Amino acid sequence: MPVILRYQSFKFFFYSNEGNPLEPAHVHVRAAGSEAKFWLSPEVALARNHGFDARTVRVLLAVVEENRKLLEDAWHDYFA
Template sequence: MAPTVVRDGQFRLFFFSREELRIHVHVSHPDGEAKFWLTPQITLATSTGLSTQQLNEAKTVVLAHLEEIQNAWHHHFGP
């Protein structure tokens, strides 16, 4: 299960159920994907197929929707 949290432009932010406990979000784009850790700060964990510019845009989208992502995480996985 991979619930979509946010769609913003060409980016879809989601997470996988039962993947790992550390809060993070996956970002899908037509050109590739990335994974960002959200704590203790927003940090790129992995990426494939995205340019540096697209990664910067993805990070900006994550930052813009951080509270929404965190709320969705806690709602889905619990406190």
């Protein structure tokens, strides 16, 4: 489970086994027992949320958008 980015108490990562066939590029975010998944393309979007409040999801969405290139590059480097 490679961690790509840390922001405050949040870990941004992907699972090394993302399914077969491989899902489109996305990132998981975890902190304090909660986890969310964000699609990276064609645009950044929330895929699912388990435990984060709406305000936190908005903050996480902004962080993913700001770091989209880093996250996509890490995804493609790992799964290429």
